[in-house]
Amino acid sequence: MAKDKKSCGDTMDEWKEFVWNPRTHEFLGRTATSWGLILLFYLVFYIFLGGMFILTMYVMLQTLDEYKPTYQDRLAMPGMMIRPRALEIVYTVEDVETWDIYVKSLDDFLTPYNDAQQAQTSVECPPDQNFLQEDSGEVRNNPKRSCQFNRSMLLDCSGLKDPSYGYNVGKPCILIKLNRVIGLKPTKDGLSPYITCAAKREDTESLGELEYFPPNGTLNLMYFPYYGKKAQVNYSQPLVAIKFLNVTHNEDINVECKINADKIEATGEERDKFAGRVSFKLRVNTKN
Numbered sequence: 278m279a280k281d282k283k284s285c286g287d288t289m290d291e292w293k294e295f296v297w298n299p300r301t302h303e304f305l306g307r308t309a310t311s312w313g314l315i316l317l318f319y320l321v322f323y324i325f326l327g328g329m330f331i332l333t334m335y336v337m338l339q340t341l342d343e344y345k346p347t348y349q350d351r352l353a354m355p356g357m358m359i360r361p362r363a364l365e366i367v368y369t370v371e372d373v374e375t376w377d378i379y380v381k382s383l384d385d386f387l388t389p390y391n392d393a394q395q396a397q398t399s400v401e402c403p404p405d406q407n408f409l410q411e412d413s414g415e416v417r418n419n420p421k422r423s424c425q426f427n428r429s430m431l432l433d434c435s436g437l438k439d440p441s442y443g444y445n446v447g448k449p450c451i452l453i454k455l456n457r458v459i460g461l462k463p464t465k466d467g468l469s470p471y472i473t474c475a476a477k478r479e480d481t482e483s484l485g486e487l488e489y490f491p492p493n494g495t496l497n498l499m500y501f502p503y504y505g506k507k508a509q510v511n512y513s514q515p516l517v518a519i520k521f522l523n524v525t526h527n528e529d530i531n532v533e534c535k536i537n538a539d540k541i542e543a544t545g546e547e548r549d550k551f552a553g554r555v556s557f558k559l560r561v562n563t564k565n
Protein backbone atom coordinates (compact mmCIF):
# COMPACT_ATOMS: atom_id res chain seq x y z
CA MET A 278 0.00 0.00 0.00
CA ALA A 279 1.52 3.20 -1.14
CA LYS A 280 0.90 5.97 1.22
CA ASP A 281 1.26 9.33 -0.45
CA LYS A 282 0.67 11.63 2.42
CA LYS A 283 -0.16 15.16 1.50
CA SER A 284 1.50 17.76 3.55
CA CYS A 285 -0.58 20.34 5.29
CA GLY A 286 0.75 22.98 2.94
CA ASP A 287 -0.40 21.08 -0.17
CA THR A 288 -3.90 20.86 1.15
CA MET A 289 -3.96 24.57 1.91
CA ASP A 290 -2.76 25.33 -1.62
CA GLU A 291 -5.47 23.15 -3.10
CA TRP A 292 -8.03 24.99 -1.05
CA LYS A 293 -6.75 28.36 -2.07
CA GLU A 294 -6.83 27.31 -5.70
CA PHE A 295 -10.39 26.07 -5.32
CA VAL A 296 -11.52 29.36 -3.81
CA TRP A 297 -9.76 31.45 -6.42
CA ASN A 298 -8.00 29.92 -9.36
CA PRO A 299 -5.94 32.68 -11.01
CA ARG A 300 -5.23 30.56 -14.14
CA THR A 301 -8.83 29.84 -15.11
CA HIS A 302 -10.31 32.82 -13.23
CA GLU A 303 -12.65 30.46 -11.40
CA PHE A 304 -14.17 31.37 -8.07
CA LEU A 305 -15.29 28.32 -6.06
CA GLY A 306 -14.93 26.25 -9.21
CA ARG A 307 -16.99 28.50 -11.46
CA THR A 308 -16.26 31.35 -13.80
CA ALA A 309 -17.93 34.71 -13.38
CA THR A 310 -20.23 34.00 -16.30
CA SER A 311 -21.24 30.69 -14.79
CA TRP A 312 -21.97 32.35 -11.44
CA GLY A 313 -23.85 35.13 -13.15
CA LEU A 314 -26.05 32.62 -14.98
CA ILE A 315 -26.75 30.72 -11.81
CA LEU A 316 -27.69 33.86 -9.90
CA LEU A 317 -29.86 34.98 -12.79
CA PHE A 318 -31.56 31.62 -12.88
CA TYR A 319 -32.38 31.70 -9.17
CA LEU A 320 -33.49 35.30 -9.33
CA VAL A 321 -35.96 34.51 -12.08
CA PHE A 322 -36.99 31.30 -10.34
CA TYR A 323 -37.78 33.02 -7.04
CA ILE A 324 -39.54 35.92 -8.68
CA PHE A 325 -41.67 33.35 -10.46
CA LEU A 326 -42.40 31.46 -7.21
CA GLY A 327 -43.20 34.68 -5.38
CA GLY A 328 -45.51 35.72 -8.19
CA MET A 329 -47.30 32.37 -8.06
CA PHE A 330 -47.72 32.72 -4.30
CA ILE A 331 -49.14 36.22 -4.51
CA LEU A 332 -51.46 35.23 -7.32
CA THR A 333 -52.76 32.19 -5.43
CA MET A 334 -53.28 34.21 -2.24
CA TYR A 335 -55.07 36.89 -4.21
CA VAL A 336 -57.43 34.40 -5.83
CA MET A 337 -58.02 32.68 -2.46
CA LEU A 338 -58.81 35.93 -0.71
CA GLN A 339 -61.25 36.90 -3.44
CA THR A 340 -63.26 33.76 -2.72
CA LEU A 341 -63.24 34.12 1.07
CA ASP A 342 -66.28 35.44 2.84
CA GLU A 343 -65.28 37.61 5.75
CA TYR A 344 -68.45 36.67 7.64
CA LYS A 345 -68.28 32.93 7.24
CA PRO A 346 -65.48 30.42 7.40
CA THR A 347 -65.17 28.69 4.04
CA TYR A 348 -64.05 25.49 5.65
CA GLN A 349 -65.38 24.29 8.96
CA ASP A 350 -65.02 20.97 10.67
CA ARG A 351 -68.09 19.01 9.76
CA LEU A 352 -68.99 17.77 13.20
CA ALA A 353 -72.24 15.99 13.74
CA MET A 354 -72.37 17.56 17.17
CA PRO A 355 -70.24 20.24 18.72
CA GLY A 356 -68.29 19.69 21.91
CA MET A 357 -69.68 20.61 25.27
CA MET A 358 -68.01 22.22 28.24
CA ILE A 359 -68.86 22.57 31.87
CA ARG A 360 -68.50 25.52 34.18
CA PRO A 361 -66.82 25.75 36.63
CA ARG A 362 -64.07 24.84 34.19
CA ALA A 363 -62.69 21.64 35.70
CA LEU A 364 -62.40 17.94 35.06
CA GLU A 365 -63.41 17.22 38.61
CA ILE A 366 -65.45 19.17 41.05
CA VAL A 367 -64.34 18.10 44.48
CA TYR A 368 -64.94 20.10 47.60
CA THR A 369 -65.84 19.96 51.27
CA VAL A 370 -69.08 21.61 52.26
CA GLU A 371 -67.75 23.01 55.53
CA ASP A 372 -64.57 24.48 54.02
CA VAL A 373 -65.52 27.60 52.13
CA GLU A 374 -62.06 27.87 50.63
CA THR A 375 -62.53 24.51 48.86
CA TRP A 376 -65.52 25.74 46.89
CA ASP A 377 -65.30 29.50 46.62
CA ILE A 378 -63.18 29.12 43.47
CA TYR A 379 -66.12 27.35 41.86
CA VAL A 380 -68.52 30.08 42.92
CA LYS A 381 -66.13 32.74 41.64
CA SER A 382 -65.78 30.93 38.34
CA LEU A 383 -69.56 30.72 37.92
CA ASP A 384 -69.98 34.38 38.85
CA ASP A 385 -67.42 35.43 36.25
CA PHE A 386 -68.88 33.21 33.60
CA LEU A 387 -72.43 34.45 34.17
CA THR A 388 -71.66 38.18 34.24
CA PRO A 389 -72.37 38.68 30.52
CA TYR A 390 -75.72 36.96 31.07
CA ASN A 391 -76.91 39.56 33.57
CA ASP A 392 -80.43 40.57 32.64
CA ALA A 393 -79.53 44.23 32.30
CA GLN A 394 -76.69 43.45 29.91
CA GLN A 395 -78.78 41.03 27.89
CA ALA A 396 -81.49 43.68 27.58
CA GLN A 397 -78.86 46.07 26.19
CA THR A 398 -77.18 43.79 23.70
CA SER A 399 -79.88 41.37 22.62
CA VAL A 400 -83.53 41.13 21.75
CA GLU A 401 -86.41 38.99 22.93
CA CYS A 402 -86.97 36.33 20.32
CA PRO A 403 -90.03 34.23 19.63
CA PRO A 404 -89.28 30.95 21.42
CA ASP A 405 -89.34 27.40 20.01
CA GLN A 406 -88.27 28.35 16.52
CA ASN A 407 -84.91 29.12 14.91
CA PHE A 408 -84.12 32.82 14.82
CA LEU A 409 -83.26 33.11 11.14
CA GLN A 410 -81.58 36.19 9.72
CA GLU A 411 -80.32 34.96 6.39
CA ASP A 412 -78.68 37.17 3.81
CA SER A 413 -80.75 37.57 0.67
CA GLY A 414 -78.33 36.72 -2.08
CA GLU A 415 -75.52 39.28 -2.12
CA VAL A 416 -77.40 41.62 0.20
CA ARG A 417 -75.98 41.24 3.67
CA ASN A 418 -78.34 41.13 6.56
CA ASN A 419 -75.71 42.39 9.01
CA PRO A 420 -75.29 43.06 11.84
CA LYS A 421 -77.44 40.23 13.05
CA ARG A 422 -79.35 40.45 16.28
CA SER A 423 -78.97 37.97 19.12
CA CYS A 424 -81.52 36.43 21.46
CA GLN A 425 -81.61 37.21 25.15
CA PHE A 426 -80.51 34.52 27.51
CA ASN A 427 -81.17 36.01 30.91
CA ARG A 428 -79.18 34.87 33.89
CA SER A 429 -82.37 34.96 35.95
CA MET A 430 -83.75 32.11 33.81
CA LEU A 431 -81.35 29.81 35.66
CA LEU A 432 -83.30 30.40 38.91
CA ASP A 433 -81.63 28.44 41.74
CA CYS A 434 -78.45 28.16 39.66
CA SER A 435 -78.36 31.82 38.60
CA GLY A 436 -76.34 32.90 41.61
CA LEU A 437 -78.87 35.69 42.13
CA LYS A 438 -81.17 34.20 44.73
CA ASP A 439 -78.48 31.89 46.05
CA PRO A 440 -75.03 33.47 45.67
CA SER A 441 -73.35 30.18 46.66
CA TYR A 442 -75.03 28.18 43.87
CA GLY A 443 -75.86 25.50 46.45
CA TYR A 444 -72.22 24.62 47.13
CA ASN A 445 -72.58 25.60 50.79
CA VAL A 446 -75.35 23.05 51.37
CA GLY A 447 -73.95 20.21 49.28
CA LYS A 448 -76.33 20.81 46.35
CA PRO A 449 -73.95 22.26 43.79
CA CYS A 450 -74.87 23.66 40.39
CA ILE A 451 -72.86 23.20 37.25
CA LEU A 452 -73.41 24.86 33.91
CA ILE A 453 -73.18 23.33 30.49
CA LYS A 454 -72.54 25.13 27.26
CA LEU A 455 -72.29 23.91 23.72
CA ASN A 456 -69.35 25.08 21.65
CA ARG A 457 -70.30 27.52 18.96
CA VAL A 458 -70.68 26.10 15.49
CA ILE A 459 -71.69 28.48 12.74
CA GLY A 460 -74.92 27.54 11.05
CA LEU A 461 -75.70 24.62 13.33
CA LYS A 462 -79.43 24.10 13.91
CA PRO A 463 -79.79 21.15 16.27
CA THR A 464 -83.24 19.74 16.85
CA LYS A 465 -84.76 16.76 18.60
CA ASP A 466 -87.74 15.36 16.73
CA GLY A 467 -88.42 18.84 15.39
CA LEU A 468 -88.34 20.42 18.85
CA SER A 469 -85.57 22.01 20.89
CA PRO A 470 -82.69 19.70 21.82
CA TYR A 471 -82.11 19.14 25.52
CA ILE A 472 -79.38 18.07 27.86
CA THR A 473 -79.51 15.17 30.26
CA CYS A 474 -76.98 13.99 32.78
CA ALA A 475 -76.49 10.55 34.23
CA ALA A 476 -73.96 8.77 36.37
CA LYS A 477 -71.72 6.02 35.10
CA ARG A 478 -73.44 2.74 35.88
CA GLU A 479 -71.86 1.91 39.23
CA ASP A 480 -72.50 5.43 40.50
CA THR A 481 -76.18 5.61 39.61
CA GLU A 482 -77.35 5.13 43.17
CA SER A 483 -75.15 7.96 44.42
CA LEU A 484 -76.20 10.58 41.91
CA GLY A 485 -79.58 11.36 43.41
CA GLU A 486 -82.10 13.66 41.86
CA LEU A 487 -81.18 16.39 39.41
CA GLU A 488 -82.90 19.62 38.59
CA TYR A 489 -82.41 21.30 35.23
CA PHE A 490 -82.65 25.00 34.39
CA PRO A 491 -84.24 25.98 32.05
CA PRO A 492 -86.82 23.24 32.69
CA ASN A 493 -86.04 19.91 31.02
CA GLY A 494 -82.53 21.07 30.17
CA THR A 495 -83.79 22.65 26.98
CA LEU A 496 -81.55 24.56 24.58
CA ASN A 497 -84.24 26.60 22.94
CA LEU A 498 -84.33 26.61 19.14
CA MET A 499 -84.24 30.39 19.10
CA TYR A 500 -80.54 30.40 20.04
CA PHE A 501 -79.68 28.73 16.74
CA PRO A 502 -78.26 29.19 14.24
CA TYR A 503 -75.15 31.14 15.20
CA TYR A 504 -73.90 33.32 12.37
CA GLY A 505 -70.30 33.89 13.45
CA LYS A 506 -68.37 36.35 15.56
CA LYS A 507 -68.30 39.07 12.99
CA ALA A 508 -71.89 38.93 11.80
CA GLN A 509 -73.44 38.38 15.22
CA VAL A 510 -71.25 40.19 17.72
CA ASN A 511 -73.54 40.00 20.75
CA TYR A 512 -74.43 36.32 20.53
CA SER A 513 -74.91 34.54 23.86
CA GLN A 514 -74.59 30.80 23.94
CA PRO A 515 -77.58 29.16 25.59
CA LEU A 516 -76.79 27.42 28.86
CA VAL A 517 -78.22 24.61 30.87
CA ALA A 518 -77.70 24.47 34.60
CA ILE A 519 -77.84 21.25 36.55
CA LYS A 520 -78.37 21.18 40.28
CA PHE A 521 -77.41 18.03 42.15
CA LEU A 522 -80.14 17.86 44.76
CA ASN A 523 -79.21 14.74 46.66
CA VAL A 524 -75.71 13.47 45.87
CA THR A 525 -74.24 10.91 48.20
CA HIS A 526 -71.49 12.60 50.13
CA ASN A 527 -67.87 11.46 50.45
CA GLU A 528 -68.07 9.43 47.27
CA ASP A 529 -66.68 9.86 43.76
CA ILE A 530 -69.47 10.13 41.24
CA ASN A 531 -68.66 10.01 37.54
CA VAL A 532 -71.20 12.06 35.69
CA GLU A 533 -71.78 12.26 31.97
CA CYS A 534 -73.97 14.88 30.37
CA LYS A 535 -75.01 14.76 26.75
CA ILE A 536 -77.11 16.65 24.32
CA ASN A 537 -80.16 14.85 23.00
CA ALA A 538 -80.46 15.89 19.40
CA ASP A 539 -80.98 14.32 16.04
CA LYS A 540 -77.70 13.64 14.32
CA ILE A 541 -77.17 16.28 11.73
CA GLU A 542 -74.86 14.10 9.71
CA ALA A 543 -74.35 10.43 10.16
CA THR A 544 -70.59 10.15 10.40
CA GLY A 545 -69.91 7.56 13.05
CA GLU A 546 -66.27 8.45 12.97
CA GLU A 547 -64.04 7.84 15.92
CA ARG A 548 -63.41 11.51 16.53
CA ASP A 549 -67.11 12.07 17.07
CA LYS A 550 -67.16 9.85 20.12
CA PHE A 551 -66.80 12.79 22.48
CA ALA A 552 -68.87 15.26 20.52
CA GLY A 553 -72.09 16.28 22.18
CA ARG A 554 -71.10 14.94 25.57
CA VAL A 555 -68.97 15.86 28.54
CA SER A 556 -67.83 13.86 31.55
CA PHE A 557 -66.58 14.95 34.92
CA LYS A 558 -66.10 13.71 38.44
CA LEU A 559 -68.15 15.10 41.26
CA ARG A 560 -67.33 14.57 44.91
CA VAL A 561 -69.00 16.41 47.73
CA ASN A 562 -67.31 15.79 51.06
CA THR A 563 -68.82 16.48 54.43
CA LYS A 564 -67.13 16.28 57.79
CA ASN A 565 -70.06 14.75 59.66
Ligand SMILES: *[C@@H]1O[C@H](CO)[C@@H](O)[C@H](O)[C@H]1NC(C)=O
Nearest residue numbers: 392393395396401425426427
Ligand atom coordinates in the same frame (compact mmCIF):
# COMPACT_ATOMS: atom_id res chain seq x y z
C1 LIG B 1 -84.45 39.55 30.29
O1 LIG B 1 -84.35 40.53 31.25
C2 LIG B 1 -84.75 41.82 30.81
C3 LIG B 1 -84.45 42.80 31.92
O2 LIG B 1 -85.04 42.42 33.12
C4 LIG B 1 -86.23 41.80 30.43
O3 LIG B 1 -86.64 43.06 29.97
C5 LIG B 1 -86.41 40.76 29.34
O4 LIG B 1 -87.78 40.64 29.05
C6 LIG B 1 -85.88 39.42 29.77
N1 LIG B 1 -85.88 38.56 28.62
C7 LIG B 1 -86.33 37.31 28.64
C8 LIG B 1 -86.24 36.56 27.36
O5 LIG B 1 -86.81 36.79 29.63
Ligand SMILES: *[C@@H]1O[C@H](CO)[C@@H](O)[C@H](O)[C@H]1NC(C)=O
Nearest residue numbers: 397398399420421422423511
Ligand atom coordinates in the same frame (compact mmCIF):
# COMPACT_ATOMS: atom_id res chain seq x y z
C1 LIG C 1 -74.55 44.82 20.51
O1 LIG C 1 -74.48 45.42 21.78
C2 LIG C 1 -74.25 46.82 21.77
C3 LIG C 1 -74.19 47.28 23.21
O2 LIG C 1 -73.16 46.65 23.90
C4 LIG C 1 -75.34 47.53 21.02
O3 LIG C 1 -75.08 48.93 20.97
C5 LIG C 1 -75.45 46.98 19.62
O4 LIG C 1 -76.55 47.57 18.96
C6 LIG C 1 -75.63 45.47 19.68
N1 LIG C 1 -75.61 44.95 18.32
C7 LIG C 1 -76.65 44.30 17.79
C8 LIG C 1 -76.47 43.85 16.40
O5 LIG C 1 -77.66 44.08 18.40
Ligand SMILES: *[C@@H]1O[C@H](CO)[C@@H](O)[C@H](O)[C@H]1NC(C)=O
Nearest residue numbers: 468469471491492493494495
Ligand atom coordinates in the same frame (compact mmCIF):
# COMPACT_ATOMS: atom_id res chain seq x y z
C1 LIG D 1 -90.67 19.05 29.97
O1 LIG D 1 -90.90 17.73 29.44
C2 LIG D 1 -92.17 17.22 29.75
C3 LIG D 1 -92.24 15.80 29.25
O2 LIG D 1 -91.32 15.55 28.25
C4 LIG D 1 -93.24 18.11 29.12
O3 LIG D 1 -94.52 17.60 29.43
C5 LIG D 1 -93.11 19.52 29.66
O4 LIG D 1 -94.03 20.37 29.00
C6 LIG D 1 -91.69 20.03 29.42
N1 LIG D 1 -91.56 21.33 30.07
C7 LIG D 1 -91.09 22.39 29.44
C8 LIG D 1 -91.04 23.65 30.21
O5 LIG D 1 -90.67 22.33 28.30
Ligand SMILES: *[C@@H]1O[C@H](CO)[C@@H](O)[C@H](O)[C@H]1NC(C)=O
Nearest residue numbers: 482483484485486523524525
Ligand atom coordinates in the same frame (compact mmCIF):
# COMPACT_ATOMS: atom_id res chain seq x y z
C1 LIG E 1 -81.49 11.06 48.90
O1 LIG E 1 -80.76 9.88 48.58
C2 LIG E 1 -80.85 8.87 49.55
C3 LIG E 1 -80.03 7.70 49.06
O2 LIG E 1 -78.81 8.11 48.59
C4 LIG E 1 -82.30 8.45 49.76
O3 LIG E 1 -82.35 7.49 50.78
C5 LIG E 1 -83.13 9.67 50.11
O4 LIG E 1 -84.51 9.31 50.17
C6 LIG E 1 -82.95 10.76 49.07
N1 LIG E 1 -83.68 11.95 49.49
C7 LIG E 1 -84.51 12.60 48.69
C8 LIG E 1 -85.16 13.80 49.26
O5 LIG E 1 -84.75 12.20 47.57
